[in-house]
Amino acid sequence: MVRKQARVSLKDIADELGISQTAVSFAINDKPGVSDETKRNVKAMARKLGWTPTYAAQALSSSRTMTVGFAPSRSVDDYQTESFMLHFMAGAQMALSRKGYGLLFSPCDSTEEEMQVYRDWAKSKRVDAVILVDLRSEDPRPRLLKELGMPAVLAGGPDPDDAIPSLSIDDSRTMESVLVHLSLLGHRRIAYLAGDSNLDYCMERTKAFESFTASRGLGPLWVEFTDFDVNKAVSITQRLLAEEEHPTAFIFESETLAAASIRVITEIKVRQSERAGDDDSQRYPYNMPATVSFEDSFICESLYPSVTAVHRDAGEYGTLVAKLLLKRLSGRAVAGNRKVLTPQLVVRESTRLASAR
Known part of the structure; x- marks a missing residue:
C-alpha cells in the first residue's frame, strides 16, 4: 500500500525557519508586519518544500472571496x-x-x-x-x-x-508619431475615424490630432466618430472618398474599423482604375490611401496591404x-x-x- 505524502503546511515552513506560523502567513499573503527579508525567506522555503495554497482555507481565514x-x-x-x-x-x-x-x-x-x-x-x-x-x-x-x-x-x-x-x-505622443510618419510621406489631407466621443482616451487622441495638424498647417482634415460601429466606419469612408479633395490617409481607432474600411476602399479603387485605364503604377494597391490602425493584431498583419499599426502589449x-x-x-x-x-x-x-x- 502506497502511503499518500502529507501536504506541506505553514507550520512546516515555520518550523524550518524557526519563526512563528503567523509570520509565515503574513509573508505568504504579502501582509504588512514582517520584513521584506522574511517574506523572501518564507517564499523561498515554500518553493523548496513544495507548498501550495489551499484557496478555500485562505479565503475563509481572511474573509475574502479570492x-x-x-x-x-x-x-x-x-x-x-x-x-x-x-x-x-x-x-x-x-x-x-x-x-x-x-x-x-x-x-x-x-x-x-x-x-x-x-x-x-x-x-x-x-x-x-x-x-x-x-x-x-x-x-x-x-x-x-x-x-x-x-x-x-x-x-x-x-x-x-x-x-x-x-x-x-x-500614449501621450502616439498620435504625434502617427502623424509625423504620414506627413513625412507627403500626406496633408488626413481623416481620423475615432471611436466614442465619451471615452477619455478617444478625446485625448482627438485633441492631439487637432493640435498637431494645426501646428503643421495640414488640411483639409476630418475627425469622425464611429462609436466603434464598423458599418458606420464604412459609410463614413465611402462618403469621404467621394469628396473631390478626399483624404489621402486614414487613421482608424481599431483594427476592425480599419479592416472593414479597407475592404470598401479596395473595391472603390479597383473600379476607378478599371474605368480610367490607369497604368500599373496607379493601379491597386498603389492608388490606395495610406491607412493606420490605433490597435494592432493578427488582422493588421493578415490584410493586404498589411496595415501600419500602433502596437501595445x-x-x-x-x-x-x-x-x-x-x-x-x-x-x-x-x-x-x-x-x-x-x-x-x-x-x-x-x-x-x-x-x-
Whole structure:
C-alpha cells in the first residue's frame, strides 16, 4: 500500500525557519508586519518544500472571496472582433491566479447596469476588488466604487477626481508619431475615424490630432466618430472618398474599423482604375490611401496591404494592472496614477505602398 505524502503546511515552513506560523502567513499573503527579508525567506522555503495554497482555507481565514470583478459596459459582440481586451483579460488572470484569485467577468450593456453590478457585488460581498476600464467624461463609476468601499484600480485614466489609482499606457505622443510618419510621406489631407466621443482616451487622441495638424498647417482634415460601429466606419469612408479633395490617409481607432474600411476602399479603387485605364503604377494597391490602425493584431498583419499599426502589449498591460490591484489588496501603499508601456508604431505595407495624391 502506497502511503499518500502529507501536504506541506505553514507550520512546516515555520518550523524550518524557526519563526512563528503567523509570520509565515503574513509573508505568504504579502501582509504588512514582517520584513521584506522574511517574506523572501518564507517564499523561498515554500518553493523548496513544495507548498501550495489551499484557496478555500485562505479565503475563509481572511474573509475574502479570492475573486476580482470585471464588468465592462461593452457589447458581447465586441469581444468576438476586438483582440485587445481579450489579451488584457488573459494577462490579468495570469497575474491573479498566481495569488489564488479568479477573475469574475460580467459584461454589461450600459454604464447604469455596470454600476448596479458593483452595488450588488458590494452588498453580497461577491468580489474582493474590481478592475475598471474605459474611463468616460464625467464618469460616475470611480466615485461609486470609493463610496462602496470596494478596492479598485483603473486601467486607463487618470481619474480626474483621484478616487481610485490608475495605470495607463503612455500614449501621450502616439498620435504625434502617427502623424509625423504620414506627413513625412507627403500626406496633408488626413481623416481620423475615432471611436466614442465619451471615452477619455478617444478625446485625448482627438485633441492631439487637432493640435498637431494645426501646428503643421495640414488640411483639409476630418475627425469622425464611429462609436466603434464598423458599418458606420464604412459609410463614413465611402462618403469621404467621394469628396473631390478626399483624404489621402486614414487613421482608424481599431483594427476592425480599419479592416472593414479597407475592404470598401479596395473595391472603390479597383473600379476607378478599371474605368480610367490607369497604368500599373496607379493601379491597386498603389492608388490606395495610406491607412493606420490605433490597435494592432493578427488582422493588421493578415490584410493586404498589411496595415501600419500602433502596437501595445495588451497581455502585459493586463498583468501590470492586476499586480497593482493585488498590491492594494495586500494593504500596501499604491501611487495615484502611473503610465507604462510606451506604444510602438509598426510600419507595414498600407503606408509603404500608398502615395499622397
